[in-house]
Amino acid sequence: ETATAPPRGILIAIEGLDRAGKSTQCALLVERLQQSGHKVRLQKFPDRTTTIGTLINSYLTSATDIDDHTIHLLFSANRWELAHSIRTDIAAGVTVVLDRYMYSGVVFSAAKGLDYEYCRGPEVGLPRPDVIVFMDLDEGEAAKRGGFGEERYEVPEVQRRVREMFRMMRGDERDAGDWGVVDAGAEVGVVAERVWGVVERGVEFARGNELRSIQ
Template identity: 50%
Template sequence: MTGTSQQTRTQRGALIVVEGLDRAGKSSQCEMLQTYLKEQGHSVKYIRFPDRTTPIGKLIDSYLRGSANQEDHAIHLLFSANRWEIAKSIEEDINSGITVIVDRYSYSGAVYSAAKANPTLSLEWAWQPELGLPRPDICLFLSISAEEAAKRGGYGAERYENETMQTRVRELFRTLFERQKDVYVVDAGKTLTEVSKDIQNAVLNCLACLDTIGSLRKLGPLAK
């Protein structure tokens, strides 16, 4: 089947989100997935959050590198605003037939803020600014133990990369995914190639269901 006929069959592009703990291999897998889908004839775009090139993104970058401090609620809203900055272009790309791969999204945003254990910043509070953003057709969660992540190069370079924080993040991801659909858990402790194959299979199944899903949906409230 040619790439053109594939694109005609699926009509719109898909919104694919890749989430996971730090050093789970998200960026490498996003790049491999982008290459694979292009080889299959799909138009693909790959973006990462936070987008550190925007004015808001530069504030976030300073915070993550530890060179600036922000109040917990304020930095959370900056992360969310960073996603809203790009939301319209994501929708436009998908409606024009481009599949968009996103490295980190609203799920990370809510979970990492709630993991700070601020009594006035719950998971429910953190999720509120995400309501109405484009909803992924599939969210791939790369699951890896904190011990394995700590063995990987570069671990600990940024603010959230410590065992205590990562343990809380893992627990909150589990809670969030019990209350949201379209999540596919991938064992990121496997080899790079094995993980890539698992992701490819899940994404191909998602692309085959786009006609059933219909138009791009919006993120809604957390299920009770």
């Protein structure tokens, strides 16, 4: 008898604005995937638990100032240091849910004024999600959800620019087909259904295709 390899896992990225409910939806998605029989791992970016992640955390909490280009490359390095484990899991049949990924990496730095292509460059070659769920929330809804925390970037003017950059990035032909936009303004259960609808597309895609790399 020959053992058949399990089908590969699915790589799912959840992106969106602060307060759009990404982390809540990630948790619900992990649960639902498990109930559907998937082995699942959640990977948050930035991953603040690594050595590089510690530097990123001290930057985000304003404990240290780091030059814009340098912190940009550290965010990317934080993905590269975990890329191998993501590929290994996917190959072994484990679905990986990413809470933020290189899309946040590009838009937050580009929103500061760094060149878009410069920002995207270090991400080329990373594992490419089978599907990206973008949790969209309009300005008014975001404002209703209460004040920002105290971390860097949690100010309205930055958020407005980030929203614009995300819109631009969704039109980038290199990965335009991967996005599913979800209106995150509804109640949690309704949003979860919408997220699931997008994820099902990714499940379907992963059945017939190898894991790709960011081009």
